[in-house]
Amino acid sequence: MRLRLVWRKALNAVMLTLTGVAALAVVGVLFFILGYLLYHGGKSLNWDFFTKLPKPVGETGGGMANAIVGSLKLLLLAALMGLPVGLMAGVYLAEFGGTTFAFVIRYTTDLLNGVPSIVIGIFAYSLAVLPVRHFSTLAGGVALGIMVIPVTVRSTEEFLRAVPVSLREGAMALGASKWRTIATVVLPAASGGIMTGMLLSLARVAGETAPLLFTAFSNRFWSPGWGQPIASLPVMIYTYAIAPYDDWHRQAWAAALVLLALVLVANLGCRLVLNRRGAMRSV
Amino acid sequence: MEEENPTIMKKTLLAVPLLFALALTAGAQSNPMLLNAAGATFPYPIYSKWFDVYHTQKSGVQINYQSIGSGGGIRQLLAGTVDFGASDGPMSDDQLAQAKFKILHFPTVLGADVPTYNIPGVSGELNFTQKALAGIYLGTITKWNDPEIAKTNPGVSLPNSDIVVVHRSDGSGTTYIWTDFLSKASDVWKNKVGKGTSVNWPVGLGGKGNEGVAGLVKQTPGSIGYVELIYAIQNNMPYGKVQNAAGKFVKADLAGVTAAASGAAKEMPEDFRVSITNAPGAAAYPVSSFTWLLIPAQIQDAAKRDAIKGFLKWMLKEGQDYNEGLSYARLPKPVVEKELKAISLIQ
Amino acid sequence: MSATATTPIAHAVPPEAGPRAFLRRLRSGDEVAHVLTLIFAAGILLITSLLVYELWANSHLSRAKFGWMFLWTRTWDPIFDNFGAAPFIYGTLVTSVVSLVIAVPLGLAAAIFLAELAPRRLSDALAFLIDLLAAVPSVIYGLLGIFILVPLMRTTLGPALKGALGFLPFFSGPNYGVGFLTAGIVLAIMIVPFIISVSREVLLTVPREQREAALALGATRWESTWQVVVPWARSGIMGSVFLALARALGETMAVTMVIGNDPRISASLFAPGYTIAAVIANEFTEATGDLYLSALIELGLVLFLLTFILNGLARLLIAATERGGGRPA
Numbered sequence: 001m002r003l004r005l006v007w008r009k010a011l012n013a014v015m016l017t018l019t020g021v022a023a024l025a026v027v028g029v030l031f032f033i034l035g036y037l038l039y040h041g042g043k044s045l046n047w048d049f050f051t052k053l054p055k056p057v058g059e060t061g062g063g064m065a066n067a068i069v070g071s072l073k074l075l076l077l078a079a080l081m082g083l084p085v086g087l088m089a090g091v092y093l094a095e096f097g098g099t100t101f102a103f104v105i106r107y108t109t110d111l112l113n114g115v116p117s118i119v120i121g122i123f124a125y126s127l128a129v130l131p132v133r134h135f136s137t138l139a140g141g142v143a144l145g146i147m148v149i150p151v152t153v154r155s156t157e158e159f160l161r162a163v164p165v166s167l168r169e170g171a172m173a174l175g176a177s178k179w180r181t182i183a184t185v186v187l188p189a190a191s192g193g194i195m196t197g198m199l200l201s202l203a204r205v206a207g208e209t210a211p212l213l214f215t216a217f218s219n220r221f222w223s224p225g226w227g228q229p230i231a232s233l234p235v236m237i238y239t240y241a242i243a244p245y246d247d248w249h250r251q252a253w254a255a256a257l258v259l260l261a262l263v264l265v266a267n268l269g270c271r272l273v274l275n276r277r278g279a280m281r282s283v
Numbered sequence: 284m285e286e287e288n289p290t291i292m293k294k295t296l297l298a299v300p301l302l303f304a305l306a307l308t309a310g311a312q313s314n315p316m317l318l319n320a321a322g323a324t325f326p327y328p329i330y331s332k333w334f335d336v337y338h339t340q341k342s343g344v345q346i347n348y349q350s351i352g353s354g355g356g357i358r359q360l361l362a363g364t365v366d367f368g369a370s371d372g373p374m375s376d377d378q379l380a381q382a383k384f385k386i387l388h389f390p391t392v393l394g395a396d397v398p399t400y401n402i403p404g405v406s407g408e409l410n411f412t413q414k415a416l417a418g419i420y421l422g423t424i425t426k427w428n429d430p431e432i433a434k435t436n437p438g439v440s441l442p443n444s445d446i447v448v449v450h451r452s453d454g455s456g457t458t459y460i461w462t463d464f465l466s467k468a469s470d471v472w473k474n475k476v477g478k479g480t481s482v483n484w485p486v487g488l489g490g491k492g493n494e495g496v497a498g499l500v501k502q503t504p505g506s507i508g509y510v511e512l513i514y515a516i517q518n519n520m521p522y523g524k525v526q527n528a529a530g531k532f533v534k535a536d537l538a539g540v541t542a543a544a545s546g547a548a549k550e551m552p553e554d555f556r557v558s559i560t561n562a563p564g565a566a567a568y569p570v571s572s573f574t575w576l577l578i579p580a581q582i583q584d585a586a587k588r589d590a591i592k593g594f595l596k597w598m599l600k601e602g603q604d605y606n607e608g609l610s611y612a613r614l615p616k617p618v619v620e621k622e623l624k625a626i627s628l629i630q
Numbered sequence: 631m632s633a634t635a636t637t638p639i640a641h642a643v644p645p646e647a648g649p650r651a652f653l654r655r656l657r658s659g660d661e662v663a664h665v666l667t668l669i670f671a672a673g674i675l676l677i678t679s680l681l682v683y684e685l686w687a688n689s690h691l692s693r694a695k696f697g698w699m700f701l702w703t704r705t706w707d708p709i710f711d712n713f714g715a716a717p718f719i720y721g722t723l724v725t726s727v728v729s730l731v732i733a734v735p736l737g738l739a740a741a742i743f744l745a746e747l748a749p750r751r752l753s754d755a756l757a758f759l760i761d762l763l764a765a766v767p768s769v770i771y772g773l774l775g776i777f778i779l780v781p782l783m784r785t786t787l788g789p790a791l792k793g794a795l796g797f798l799p800f801f802s803g804p805n806y807g808v809g810f811l812t813a814g815i816v817l818a819i820m821i822v823p824f825i826i827s828v829s830r831e832v833l834l835t836v837p838r839e840q841r842e843a844a845l846a847l848g849a850t851r852w853e854s855t856w857q858v859v860v861p862w863a864r865s866g867i868m869g870s871v872f873l874a875l876a877r878a879l880g881e882t883m884a885v886t887m888v889i890g891n892d893p894r895i896s897a898s899l900f901a902p903g904y905t906i907a908a909v910i911a912n913e914f915t916e917a918t919g920d921l922y923l924s925a926l927i928e929l930g931l932v933l934f935l936l937t938f939i940l941n942g943l944a945r946l947l948i949a950a951t952e953r954g955g956g957r958p959a
Binding site (some may be wrong): 017030089092093101108117118120123158180197200203209233 | 658664668670737748761766828869877915933941945
């Protein structure tokens, strides 16, 4: 008996330490990447970067103002097109699921998630570019919107399911209909996790290059409206990073830093507004 | 009952960046005409310079060029999603047949591929025969001290180590030029592998873009790869001399490239589709190539047509002055004359 | 997904039958909600079907010419128009497996630490930063891979592994720095944020009573975590692994920069290889032959099929190991 207790205690200590080590490793890599970006990107960040258009090779002083705005516009479109679909589908799977149809939907969502981003780009190209014969911001938004859906669906469903039955039963006992329960009790309770999923999916598409190459194309200049090609940070990073010029490399790092900062600010903003209250937490 | 609706909050939150974006775009000009073009990565630096300078001179014309690759340029041109294309390799007869409209080729600049290597203990320039390069890339020559390499480099002590071959993994005009050259250098290569923007490489690692190849070569002792001349110059990479058709070992530079083009200029076909690898002439660098703009022969929109024609004229005269600054070679005079005449074919 | 996940949340009262009851439900909005959400869910099906249709239609040239042989042909020759998917399927599978083998234990352990052991503030802050990792563009991971991981692999990691495990076929052969293992590691770093982020959130939703019950029965902290909390959150954790796997299968840019891009099948993890997503990304923009294009699109279709099968296998595996201990309906 005593030996078994000693063993269990030892195992306890070892395993818990290991989890700490794992967390340390991941955080270490994370800080390394962020630090690297901060260092290389920060060096080349200046006011011009945020306000000027790109300059051709050999000239300093160019910036990525159009790419920053471009990324914002594209993410906005992706969010508008993809998040509601993901949210609603997640609600369906959690609240009205259980049928074979729901199983099919769940499976299909996982499949969609595994499609390489370039294939989604090709798909969006044939949907939104070929018929009208020009590249556009809208087409880029479509491609990114499709990519946002799977992660949103999965997390919405998971966190809706995590809401305890007692909460639902309580609402119904008070006379609420099913949809009212969902809308006013369950969704708010799961909002923290759902938001994580949404932000995660937006963060991921913020850095995607391949789907934009054939849809939004890119643009040296400003892109008014939604029907013209548009520059975006990931495409600029890609173009500059594999070019032979040092100045462009530095700008690529700076762009990566800006992209990360954008996602950070969006993350912070959303969390502040939604304030984590009502999220299901124990401990 | 409390109406907590996170969706409404989210929508409000989304409205903020929307307004922000709209506000920003409101300030953008909508007057200038935007021409979209796509294609080769090889001439991207000079094109971006040209289009920029041209825009400052003619502020009404914005030419948006994206380097998605020669094949991409051809495809988008055929699909009609861009106004004109650019390619490092001329369009084949099959491709031209696919087009619903006639397409004209206009050479713009000249460039070259160079063999770059990283051999511990070897710091000088190596001389490569055509057979040597073909053998290395075919995988038949596997050691650095192989007689084919050693015989043209007396006095250099080549190690008895394996050659690590590096090539491009992405389809590119650079590969097209290199494989075009190898096809002329070796019949075995021509029959086994062929020429193209992407081929079935017998051996080697694939690096993405010039950067990828250069990176791999720099890091891998005993490796050899091919990159564009301007890339090697800009990055101070050592590269070797290649033996040309006349038997001389030439180190790639702008003069050698222009020499290769001059040799070919005499027999330039009307449609400008010509390969100048392995060109005749003692000073010619054998791995050189034109790169072309692909312009539709018929452009409906008069404003666009004039803009494109205007650009072409400018490019052939003033534009060429910018070439050397970015390590591209100028077009030879006879070719320029021919092209200026050909502009009138655009209607 | 676990068996519990396929049943809907229990109603306190089952819905009544009959037309009047239907009208009542209609007015109270339940049917509307049902239909509305169903439409969106069906939308996903529509998009995916359309995608598959496009892949199918645009690959017909290649399918007609090669048939099933496409799946085990090992050549990829754009000049002589001979295409086969075998090396790419192999590369995709190997890199994905390697990345999961690294990322799942690491990610799960880190998530456990963040959810159970770390003080709340620290946990939130770290989770927030880890989420940021998901936004780092693929290209940047690729560049970091080239600048840091590849030399590391060639000079330090590779020789170390060879020294210790060189007798295994996995670690034999020359080591260039680029290859399956390097790509697997880069992928692991890219997918670990998904696993940690979602797993942590799910672990945090496990009711406190469960932990306390275990501890009250004399379990150590670890035992309570591993034997009670984690199984409770099992479906969510599996979900995060699915997400991670899906991303690994489809990752393009970062992989192509560190895998060596050589369409060859080798047992050694040090050897260069190629994945489906990488070859599509590399060659699609330049491909001009119709058959060539068609073959690339057929590769996309093959990847889709691969994802389909892997997902199915994984689900079967979960269903088979389902022993209860998950969240009840």
